[in-house]
Amino acid sequence: MDARPPQRHRTAHPSAPFSIWAVVLVGTVCGCGDPPPGCVDAGASTSEHGARVNATPKVGPLTLTALAAPPAPEPDRIVARFVPSREEPLWTNVSGRCELAALPPDAHGVVPKGSEGLYLHGSMEKSFEIPGPIDSTTFNQVVANVWIQSKSRMRMLLVRDGAPFQGSGQIDVSSSSLPQRIVGDFALTRFHKRPIDAIQFKVGAHAGPVCIESVELLWKDVRSWFPLPGSPPELLGVEGEERMASVVSDEIGVGERFLCPENGTLAFSCTLPENLRFPGQAPTLVVTVRSASYSSETRIRLESDLRRPARWLDEEVPLEAWGGEWVDLSFELKVKGPHEAFALLETPRIVTPADQPPTVLLITSDTHRADHIGIAGANPLVRTPNINALAKGGILFEHCYSTSNITIPSHVAILTGRHPRDTRIVDNVTSLARSASTLAEAFGANGYRTFAAVSTHHLGDALSGLGQGFDRMAAPRANERSAHATRELAERWLLDSQREPVFLWLHFFDAHYPYEAPAPFDAELREDIADTQEMMDYEQERYRGEVSYLDTELGPLLRVKRIREGIIALTSDHGECLGQHSIFFEHAELYTDTLHVPLILSWPGCPPAVRVSERVQNSDLGRTLLDLAGLEREAFPGRSLVAGKRSPEPNFAISYAGHSASVTFDRWHLILHLQTHSAGNGDYSPTRQRHETELYDIGEDHGCEVNLIDSETAVGGRLRSLLLGWLSGAEETDLATDSDISDDALEALRGIGYAGLKTERSGEWAELDCDCEWCGKFE
Ligand SMILES: [Zn+2]
Ligand SMILES: [Zn+2]
Structure with a gap:
């Protein structure tokens, strides 16, 4: 047994309800103190006695690899499939006019042969439901093959005793020529012992006609919900808080071998999102630090009570005992019962004392x-x-x-x-x-x-x-x-x-x-x-x-x-x-x-x-x-x-959707409207004409109250040229990309004042070849 005293563990938050509850010291273990091949920094060399020297101690984020090859997730299993039929009207239409008819034609105008769908008409929110009873422990995903006329949002709800008790959240649905798969996750259905009465579907307003071709209930391997252990970290999270993290399962641990610095501390955080919990599992993350001479184990209890919200636990393990040694670090998940378990692990870091980190x-x-x-x-x-x-x-x-x-x-x-x-x-x-x-x-x-x-x-x-x-x-x-x-x-x-x-x-x-x-x-x-x-x-x-x-x-x-x-x-x-x-x-x-x-x-x-x-x-x-x-x-x-x-420089700005551009220079502020548009969202909002130009002396009139474009036309002309020259110098950067947003989400943005139209991303900002009255003014 090593003579070093056990290290007392410190947590970042002593008040955390679930923090490290035991630090176990284990006796000397196998000789794993040598660096693995390919794991030594470029500057390292081997001395006469075979000991590694010159390697750089690890400080900063660790690159975790899986301790065993993770098995591929099992393919999705279809538990039940519902299709509308003329013989047996399976689906109850809850609202809106409906009829059974051929699927809409595809992009080439071809109607798929023999396929029918249930059409829901009307401009308001539409809903329909599949009546039960349905054994909810058998599926954890609902897939609807749906065609809608224009982008909208959809919700899927599980109904029991006449009321929805669990929902999928809002799912953005885009419009397309063919029916598409709309997926609702119901990770927690596996906990519900009583059958459900119905699965309800709600399609937002603005969708236009909706056609449902089929609905499937699927069982999806829990291993496929998150990246496999050993995959590169990505932003993963619990409600509202994402961290660069990877996954550890009860089957596959993760770890790294590294040269431990003097006075180092291992810092990391972990959590178990609600949808990965199984009651009674008592999940425990076991962190093992092991060198040729010395080994310790730290156990962290993760929250498994479904009624408590998931949150990240911030943890630390002091590494003073291993200063200067090669260590093997591993994270493993232990659970009770037969079900597999998964936890999210924020990328662990090795930190060293710093008085005043910036x-x-x-x-x-x-x-x-x-x-x-x-x-x-x-x-x-x-x-x-x-x-x-x-x-x-x-x-x-x-x-x-x-x-x-x-x-x-x-x-x-x-x-x-x-x-x-x-x-x-x-x-x-x-x-x-x-x-x-x-x-x-x-x-x-x-x-x-x-x-x-x-x-x-x-x-x-x-x-x-x-x-x-x-x-x-x-x-x-x-x-x-x-x-x-x-x-x-x-x-x-x-x-x-x-x-x-x-x-x-x-x-x-x-x-x-x-x-x-x-x-x-x-x-x-x-x-x-x-x-x-x-x-x-x-x-x-x-x-x-x-x-x-x-x-x-x-x-x-x-x-x-x-x-x-x-x-x-x-x-x-x-x-x-x-x-x-x-x-x-x-x-x-x-x-x-x-x-x-x-x-x-x-x-x-x-x-x-x-x-x-x-x-x-x-x-x-x-x-x-x-x-x-x-x-x-x-x-x-x-x-x-x-x-x-x-030295004084002009400042330039571009407005929402490229409607206008402005230049501010010296005491002048010039606004050139590039497109005809409404100045604001209200019905009372004034309209600005394409190429209309405004000029303000903000040295005297900071609030831009008095438009001087007619009296200071020469100044206006110079600033307008400056602005047009700057606009034509736009660089090609390829930095803009579509965000995946539905019309209903756009509607939500409109609710807080954004008109939400998508902007053309190519072409010139300003078209100079123009003979309008405004452009004529500055000839
Ligand atoms: Zn803002
Ligand atoms: Zn013009």
């Missing part, structure tokens, strides 16, 4: 106007003491502009350093291609842990593509998550990575419409609003309430020691029109209301209370943060905002 925090407060930080001094009613304090300790950029008035395009610009002109991402239904190089990837490549918590659904990785490069990404299912919830998540992540460099992007959605701040930040309800001015005053008060609420939530976060002592940037993706230009509470058009955003920077040793009056653009923020973190050599577009005095 912290970089990027805050984007969605829809936050520049004049809505108190210290800007523009509006005495705005109260943001915590943001003011941040600015007093750092640099306030008084004239920061965004590149777009839309959430995803503007965030893509901040996180890639590329302008929407070049990314061609100018709406909220286009996502960033995986080929992009992102700020998170740049920090990750330099040893940072990279975390993102966004507070609206459509900024999540699935729709925006902005999860790439992040080790963790949390997006709500709903349109909005409160600043409080997002802050708590961030603070938990920081606790769990105290000895590692962290790049953290926090996105808050509070200032976005609807303005419904919690008490005491809410405005007193008013039902006596008499006119437009009163309505504007009231909504502006409510908007300020959201900003003050957000500020209050930022307070505790900005006081966290490592944040306070780290690099902090606060900005917004765009502002908001609060009734100006007849645009009410949305961020339409390219006026200063929507483009002028807050920007505050603070870092260790930065000069306090500095105000920068030069105009800058927040797409330079990524470059700036890398430079401030000492990563000047990391390739990334842009120019540091703190690299000394800048």
Whole structure:
């Protein structure tokens, strides 16, 4: 037995209900202290005595491999198949007119021979059901072969005792010429002992006619629900929180052999999502660290109670006892009973003591106007003491502009350093291609842990593509998550990575419409609003309430020691029109209301209370943060905002769907409308004509109230040429890709103010060959 004392285990969260409950020391084991072939760093060599020298101890993420070859999942098994027939009307139509008829013709106009489907007609939500009884323990997936006229959403519900008790969630269904497979997962049906009464299907409005060809009940091998053990990590998760993780099963463990550093700690997290649980299994993750001389085992109980929500457990195992030795690390899952079990394991890391690992925090407060930080001094009613304090300790950029008035395009610009002109991402239904190089990837490549918590659904990785490069990404299912919830998540992540460099992007959605701040930040309800001015005053008060609420939530976060002592940037993706230009509470058009955003920077040793009056653009923020973190050599577009005095440069912006473009230079702001469109979503919204041009002297008229295009035509002509020249210089980047979004999901986006039309991604931004009245003006 080794003479070393047992290591006491520390957990990151002593209060966690399920943490490590036993540390077992085992005697000396087999000689596995030598590095495996091919596992030694390039610099390693063999000494006379055969001992390996010069190998580099492992620090950072581990590459886990499966300890045995994982068996391929068994193929899906069809348990039951239902087809509509004239002899036996199997299906009960719950709503809408229905009939049995031939399937719709395919893309070539050919009607499939002999095939029939049940057609549901009508423009409202439609539903039908398959009557039971059905033994629910026999299937875990429902597949409907469905044709719909236009993209929509579908839900599948299990009904018992007259009411749905379990649902598939909303499934996006696209339109196509042939029936397609719509899959609903029912992982938990295996727990239901009583048969179900019916399976109900609901198809959203906007679908047009719907044709159901068949419905199948399938049994799908649990091993196929997630990547097999040993597969490369990907963003996997529990409700609302994804982490770069892989899978460990009770059959196949995972592990790695590595040279242990002195004073190292193994850090990782694990969880068991609800749909992988089986009551009574008492799943335990066994972590074994073993060297030639010394071995220990750590056991972690995972949650198996279906009534408790799944969440990640953050764990640590000290490795001091193995300093300088080759060790074999393994993760194995033990369960009771005959059923197989699976757990998600976030990529484990070896961390070593660090006094002050760097912290970089990027805050984007969605829809936050520049004049809505108190210290800007523009509006005495705005109260943001915590943001003011941040600015007093750092640099306030008084004239920061965004590149777009839309959430995803503007965030893509901040996180890639590329302008929407070049990314061609100018709406909220286009996502960033995986080929992009992102700020998170740049920090990750330099040893940072990279975390993102966004507070609206459509900024999540699935729709925006902005999860790439992040080790963790949390997006709500709903349109909005409160600043409080997002802050708590961030603070938990920081606790769990105290000895590692962290790049953290926090996105808050509070200032976005609807303005419904919690008490005491809410405005007193008013039902006596008499006119437009009163309505504007009231909504502006409510908007300020959201900003003050957000500020209050930022307070505790900005006081966290490592944040306070780290690099902090606060900005917004765009502002908001609060009734100006007849645009009410949305961020339409390219006026200063929507483009002028807050920007505050603070870092260790930065000069306090500095105000920068030069105009800058927040797409330079990524470059700036890398430079401030000492990563000047990391390739990334842009120019540091703190690299000394800048010569005045024009700032350009492109609006939603490429409807308009703008240039801001010197004291002038010019807007050129590229397409005829409505300035806002309301029926009262004014229309802008193609090639209509607006010019404002924002030195005198910051709010763009007086259009000077007729009196300052020469200035307008010069800026218009500058803008057109810039537009024609667009780069081909291939960074825009379709996000998979249904018409109903688009409808949800419309509900929060996005018109949701997909934008053409090729061709010129502006067509110059034109003889319209507007173009004639500048000949
Ligand atoms: Zn936004
Ligand atoms: Zn024209």
